[in-house]
Amino acid sequence: MSVFNFHRSGVALLALLALGACSVLSPSASPRPSFYTLDRPLDGAAPRAPTLSLAPTLIVSPTHAAAGFDSPRIIYVREAHRLDYFAHSEWVDPPARMLTPLLVAAAQASGSFRAVVLTPTAAAGDMRLDTEIVRLQHDFQSRPSQVRFTLRVYLIENKTRRVLAWRELDATVAASSEDAYGGVVAANRAVQTVLAQAAAFLTDALDKVRWP
Numbered sequence: 001m002s003v004f005n006f007h008r009s010g011v012a013l014l015a016l017l018a019l020g021a022c023s024v025l026s027p028s029a030s031p032r033p034s035f036y037t038l039d040r041p042l043d044g045a046a047p048r049a050p051t052l053s054l055a056p057t058l059i060v061s062p063t064h065a066a067a068g069f070d071s072p073r074i075i076y077v078r079e080a081h082r083l084d085y086f087a088h089s090e091w092v093d094p095p096a097r098m099l100t101p102l103l104v105a106a107a108q109a110s111g112s113f114r115a116v117v118l119t120p121t122a123a124a125g126d127m128r129l130d131t132e133i134v135r136l137q138h139d140f141q142s143r144p145s146q147v148r149f150t151l152r153v154y155l156i157e158n159k160t161r162r163v164l165a166w167r168e169l170d171a172t173v174a175a176s177s178e179d180a181y182g183g184v185v186a187a188n189r190a191v192q193t194v195l196a197q198a199a200a201f202l203t204d205a206l207d208k209v210r211w212p
Contacts, residue, residue, distance in 0.1 A: 033088045036074070036184040038098040038191050040105055055114040056206075059125030059158065060104050062118075063096040065133040070094055074180055076138040083137065089180035095136050099151075102195055103131060110199040112206050127164070129202070130154040134168065136190075138175065138183035145175045147186035151194050155205045165205035169197040 069075065072094050073085040091098065100118065107116040107129065117123045134150035154166040171193035175182035 031088045033090055034180070035090055035092045036181075037092050038095060038102065038188055040102055041192060055112060056126035057115045057117065057123070058107055058113040058202075059121065059123070059128045060100065060107065060116060060118050061128060061130045063100045063103065063131045063133060065094065065096040066135070069133050069136055070096060074138070074183065075136065076140060076180075076183065078140050080141075086180045089184075096133055099131070099133065099191065102191065103129065103198060106195040106199045107202055110203050112199075112203045125158050128156045128158050130156060131198075136187060138180075138186070140178070143178075145178055145183070146172050147175060147183050147190050148172045149187065149190035149194055151198070153198055153201060155202065164209055165201070167201050169194045169201065171197070 064070075068083050072091040074089050074091060075083050075085060077083060104116050104118050107113060113127075115123075117125060131154070132152045134152055136149045137147070139146050139148060148170070149172075150168060150170045152166070152168050155164045156162065157164055171190040173186040173190045173193070175186040
């Protein structure tokens, strides 16, 4: 082999090695993540006027979430006691933060309170609503898969800090497709069901409390 041919072969080999290195250092672009919301329906009920002339004012605390459910990651389950996350699908905000204003709207729509205010606020409230997300997960252990949403709610009298009533609200909705988006749609339906349960819980609790 001539010196020229050897040199040309060496250059070609170096070029191939360089291309290989580039492919390792610059892997193919991963799919862009999709972001989803928990929304109030566009046809949601407008706030009703209080049914009581001396209805209390309700302060709504920011919703908390149990461990594992306090991030924007969308959770799914394939086996008991194990939580997994969709790789390229997320909530735009942790579900607890998206849920709080929806609870305010649901309480307002119940017509049970003179005013409903979200904390932090300088307003004085007669009662306080504390809530915690126990679970919000897409369960693939059955077919069709299902989304389950569980919310624990407490109605507290501000002056005495006494728990007037509490309940664990729950909804399970079948997913329309076996993917993240099908779970998001089902999650929104489950949340709306639980919001209706929360409004009914507040109305029922006030019926059992002598006020003022």
